[in-house]
Amino acid sequence: MKVLLVGGGGREHALAWKFKQDDPAAELIAAPGNPGIAEYARCVPIAATDIDALVALANHERPALTVIGPEAPLALGLVDRLRAAGHPAFGPTRSAAEIESSKVFAKQLMADAGVPTARAERHTDAAAAKRAVRDFGTPVVIKASGLAAGKGVIIADSTADADAAVDAMLSQRVFGTAGAEILVEEFMQGEEVSLLFLTDGEQWLPLVPAQDHKRLLDGDQGPNTGGMGAYAPVYPLVVTSGTERSSAHAPGNTWAEWHSLVGLAGDQIIAPVLDAMRRMGRRFSGALYAGLMVTTDGLKVVEFNCRLGDPETEAILPLTRYPLLPLMDAVARGGRLESGEWIGHLHPAHAVSTVVAAAGYPGTPRTGDVIGLPEAPPGVHVFHAGTARNGAGELVTAAGRVLAVTAVAPDLASAQHASASYAAAVSFPGKQFRTDIAWRELARSARAS
Numbered sequence: 001m002k003v004l005l006v007g008g009g010g011r012e013h014a015l016a017w018k019f020k021q022d023d024p025a026a027e028l029i030a031a032p033g034n035p036g037i038a039e040y041a042r043c044v045p046i047a048a049t050d051i052d053a054l055v056a057l058a059n060h061e062r063p064a065l066t067v068i069g070p071e072a073p074l075a076l077g078l079v080d081r082l083r084a085a086g087h088p089a090f091g092p093t094r095s096a097a098e099i100e101s102s103k104v105f106a107k108q109l110m111a112d113a114g115v116p117t118a119r120a121e122r123h124t125d126a127a128a129a130k131r132a133v134r135d136f137g138t139p140v141v142i143k144a145s146g147l148a149a150g151k152g153v154i155i156a157d158s159t160a161d162a163d164a165a166v167d168a169m170l171s172q173r174v175f176g177t178a179g180a181e182i183l184v185e186e187f188m189q190g191e192e193v194s195l196l197f198l199t200d201g202e203q204w205l206p207l208v209p210a211q212d213h214k215r216l217l218d219g220d221q222g223p224n225t226g227g228m229g230a231y232a233p234v235y236p237l238v239v240t241s242g243t244e245r246s247s248a249h250a251p252g253n254t255w256a257e258w259h260s261l262v263g264l265a266g267d268q269i270i271a272p273v274l275d276a277m278r279r280m281g282r283r284f285s286g287a288l289y290a291g292l293m294v295t296t297d298g299l300k301v302v303e304f305n306c307r308l309g310d311p312e313t314e315a316i317l318p319l320t321r322y323p324l325l326p327l328m329d330a331v332a333r334g335g336r337l338e339s340g341e342w343i344g345h346l347h348p349a350h351a352v353s354t355v356v357a358a359a360g361y362p363g364t365p366r367t368g369d370v371i372g373l374p375e376a377p378p379g380v381h382v383f384h385a386g387t388a389r390n391g392a393g394e395l396v397t398a399a400g401r402v403l404a405v406t407a408v409a410p411d412l413a414s415a416q417h418a419s420a421s422y423a424a425a426v427s428f429p430g431k432q433f434r435t436d437i438a439w440r441e442l443a444r445s446a447r448a449s
């Protein structure tokens, strides 16, 4: 099977690895790919946002399936263009991708579908937005509606900070048109969990729940980033009645615990959202990511993404036993997924993925630093996120997040140790990484035992 994979980050490296597991005979082409992906795929230097060139590539290569990793090409309508040219593509159409590319649309969708989320108001006028800030009280969340590369959300602890965020987005237009419309949103207290689903628009198949770590430094300190690591599965977030949170943790338990979380999210969130999207003529097929807050009032949606999460995917896929390629192929061709088939299709293990970031991240990352990669021990996957080859053929840093180091082990503490140890052994100047990915889960299991 010939597969075109669009993207060149850690998520796409994990996908390429998984596709080769699923079908060792698959012929993979990646655009643009990266030096890690190049181990499995022929990499073509076309940017993931160069829609015309990607369609031309598909016309030339005639892949049986195109899988799109990042949100930007989806929001630009790559799937619509590929399908119009007769190429099956896995991912939502441009209008369905608005579930991520327009936070205002996503809020309206959730209101229409009766899906629990933070109360929010849409504003385009700074004075009115500042009045809303005073109504909501602090902390309050200010969000640019459009895609802002993960930087468009400000959690303001004071009215002054909130006003500054409103001015930056609506008056100074720091995010351009992405911030021409904003949400003033209630701050939700709780623990976040990322639930990823493959869907044909009607049926869905959950992947194992994961948790991202957005802050740069250990102990969830320092600035927000695109994600410094993730782990899976996430056990604790069982909401028994929709109003009550149980922190019961049963180390070594079966998947029953997260089954209840996933089941609840499926019923309360995914089913109504997919129904509403179909009713609007925006059927969503592809990967749907629900960023959830587990609150004392039950599950609430923080955000939807129209694609697999990064770095969650790097933690999830090494645990995922069922093959993705045939499922993505079926969805891309307009076929149907069988629901309820997923239990027992996981490796009974824990995965911790530690991101190794470049000097300067999350500000302007330094690129071109030569990377030394030790040999990976068994159970450790080194997914390339922002790497390139320099003129001398050496592996160098090329973006903020350089590597996602995933360790899989029978217990979480060992997975964390193996992941952090490998990250520590990677060498390049100014490298940054956290040593505490999965700390919440480890603290929970310590409390439970």
Ligand code: AMP
Pocket (backbone or CB within 6 Å): 118, 141, 150, 151, 152, 153, 155, 185, 186, 187, 188, 189, 192, 214, 291, 302, 303
């Ligand atoms: P987003 O870009 O929508 O993923 O938001 C970035 C991060 O901001 C989320 O992962 C949350 O940690 C946080 N966040 C967003 N909205 C809220 C909210 N209403 N309450 C609390 N935290 C939030």
Ligand code: GLY
Pocket (backbone or CB within 6 Å): 212, 226, 227, 305, 308, 309, 310, 311, 312
């Ligand atoms: N890990 C969050 C995201 O993929 O947007």
